[in-house]
Amino acid sequence: xxxxxxxxxSSTIGRKYLMAISGLVWTLFVLAHMLGNLLIxxxxxxxxxxxxxxxxNPFIYIAEAGLVLFxxxxxxxxxxxxxxNSRTKPTLYAVTPKSVKGASLSSKTMIWSGSITLVFxxxxxxxxxxxxxxxxSVDGIKMRDIYRNVVECFAxxxxxxxxxxxxxxxGLHLYHGFASSFQTLGINHxxxxxxxxxxxWAYSIVVAAGFLAVPFYVFFVKG
Amino acid sequence: MAGNNNSxxxxxxxxxxxxxDKSSEGRLVDYTLDTVSPDMSFLEMIDVLNGQxxxxxxxxxxxxxxxxxxxxxxxxxxxxxxxxxxxxxxxxCQLHMRTFxxxxxxxxxxxxxxxxxxxxxxxxxxxxxxxxQAAGGYVSVxxxxxxxxxxxxxxxxxxxxxxxxxxxxxxxxxxxxxxxxSAMLFVSAKVSQFALLPQGQAExxxxxxxxxxxxxxEDFGSCTNMGSCAAACPKEIKVDNIARMNRExxxxxxxxxxxxxxxxx
Numbered sequence: 001x002x003x004x005x006x007x008x009x010s011s012t013i014g015r016k017y018l019m020a021i022s023g024l025v026w027t028l029f030v031l032a033h034m035l036g037n038l039l040i041x042x043x044x045x046x047x048x049x050x051x052x053x054x055x056x057n058p059f060i061y062i063a064e065a066g067l068v069l070f071x072x073x074x075x076x077x078x079x080x081x082x083x084x085n086s087r088t089k090p091t092l093y094a095v096t097p098k099s100v101k102g103a104s105l106s107s108k109t110m111i112w113s114g115s116i117t118l119v120f121x122x123x124x125x126x127x128x129x130x131x132x133x134x135x136x137s138v139d140g141i142k143m144r145d146i147y148r149n150v151v152e153c154f155a156x157x158x159x160x161x162x163x164x165x166x167x168x169x170x171g172l173h174l175y176h177g178f179a180s181s182f183q184t185l186g187i188n189h190x191x192x193x194x195x196x197x198x199x200x201w202a203y204s205i206v207v208a209a210g211f212l213a214v215p216f217y218v219f220f221v222k223g
Numbered sequence: 224m225a226g227n228n229n230s231x232x233x234x235x236x237x238x239x240x241x242x243x244d245k246s247s248e249g250r251l252v253d254y255t256l257d258t259v260s261p262d263m264s265f266l267e268m269i270d271v272l273n274g275q276x277x278x279x280x281x282x283x284x285x286x287x288x289x290x291x292x293x294x295x296x297x298x299x300x301x302x303x304x305x306x307x308x309x310x311x312x313x314x315x316c317q318l319h320m321r322t323f324x325x326x327x328x329x330x331x332x333x334x335x336x337x338x339x340x341x342x343x344x345x346x347x348x349x350x351x352x353x354x355x356q357a358a359g360g361y362v363s364v365x366x367x368x369x370x371x372x373x374x375x376x377x378x379x380x381x382x383x384x385x386x387x388x389x390x391x392x393x394x395x396x397x398x399x400x401x402x403x404x405s406a407m408l409f410v411s412a413k414v415s416q417f418a419l420l421p422q423g424q425a426e427x428x429x430x431x432x433x434x435x436x437x438x439x440x441e442d443f444g445s446c447t448n449m450g451s452c453a454a455a456c457p458k459e460i461k462v463d464n465i466a467r468m469n470r471e472x473x474x475x476x477x478x479x480x481x482x483x484x485x486x487x488x
Contacts, residue, residue: 085402186466186471
């Protein structure tokens with residue numbers, strides 16, 4: 001009998017460990033990304049310089065490869081677990097109980113909030129990372145004017161609306177994912193559980209609100 | 224309050240899942256009972272209906288039951304979409320008709336999960352849970368006289384937590400309630416009751432590994448931490464046990480391999 005780590009990781013619990021770890025990596029990433037975005041409130045130069053420092057650091061490639069790997073693991077694993085779970089529960093009940101005891105909206109919609117977030121992520125990279133390339137210079141250094149991309153995008157009401165919907169879904173996904181990751185990894189204690197849940201709630205609101213501050217600022221204040 | 228109800232009876236409409244056998248298609252069939260006592264248990268109400276069905280020459284409704292005291296885990300049906308019905312911490316046999324209102328329509332279905340195939344009407348085959356238990360849910364002891372109960376000191380809080388986990392009656396309501404058809408609340412309760420006690424330490428890694436692998440083999444789903452299982456559990460087993468099982472499984476993965484290897488060789 002193969003008792004290797006692969007057998008453990010390919011079990012339904014092992015695959016949840018992978019979901020939790022990859023999810024937590026991205027949970028940290030979105031916070032860092034959101035905080036970076038807030039530099040737009042300081043000004044175009046600060047924003048562009050930050051972006052320039054990030055992309056000109058050679059370690060960015062390792063970080064990007066890691067993020068791609070983790071999101072791929074998270075998405076593929078999540079979809080295949082969802083498919084397994086649809087197979088193991090082929091029939092639902094004729095009546096839905098009046099009080100769906102326990103299950104939150106966020107927990108029931110993870111596959112949808114996750115799938116839409118993934119589509120958003122790809123489009124988001126196309127729009128910004130691989131979008132129109134404008135040049136500017138700050139203190140004599142030539143760099144990309146990513147600030148201009150942001151202002152142009154968020155001047156369009158349609159794009160602001162789509163971005164808002166997606167970020168609300170990201171927040172919803174984070175809300176269940178945060179506390180759920182700790183439960184999956186077995187980090188659970190009566191005194192800790194409420195703290196984790198409340199912190200996750202605050203974390204998802206702060207992340208979603210932080211991201212949304214940018215389009216609202218650009219559209220309503222600058223536009 | 225029960226005394227006041229003795230004088231009146233209720234009219235109850237039922238929609239019950241009827242299915243001839245494993246391979247037949249099932250459907251919901253309407254029945255109406257005119258004189259249901261509020262003091263009847265849900266199962267007694269079905270007994271009355273079955274009496275009428277037999278009298279009319281029809282096939283009675285098959286349903287699983289045994290002790291009717293809420294401790295055996297035999298009775299298993301989904302009442303209005305909830306395993307064991309709307310009352311929390313209560314098995315179907317301990318659910319009384321006073322929970323419902325006169326004139327209510329109640330939908331009764333079997334537990335649904337791929338691992339629980341319907342045998343007939345409301346009876347499902349839940350032997351998959353037995354096979355998980357047999358895979359590792361035990362403590363090996365040498366034969367001989369029973370040891371003194373207090374020979375091994377156990378902290379009160381651990382003993383309480385183990386006892387709470389051991390309250391699981393293996394009814395399968397957690398699987399029935401779960402949108403993923405996951406048996407993790409059941410398996411975690413069984414893992415916990417041993418993992419918390421000194422007697423369970425000897426086979427700790429082997430137990431959790433084998434039970435989880437058996438659970439996967441039986442085609443139960445994975446946990447998405449929704450908590451519907453704990454909400455439906457008639458013995459109010461907490462999802463904290465699932466976290467403990469996840470911890471035990473991770474421990475076995477990281478530290479338990481040599482020990483497991485040696486025992487297999």
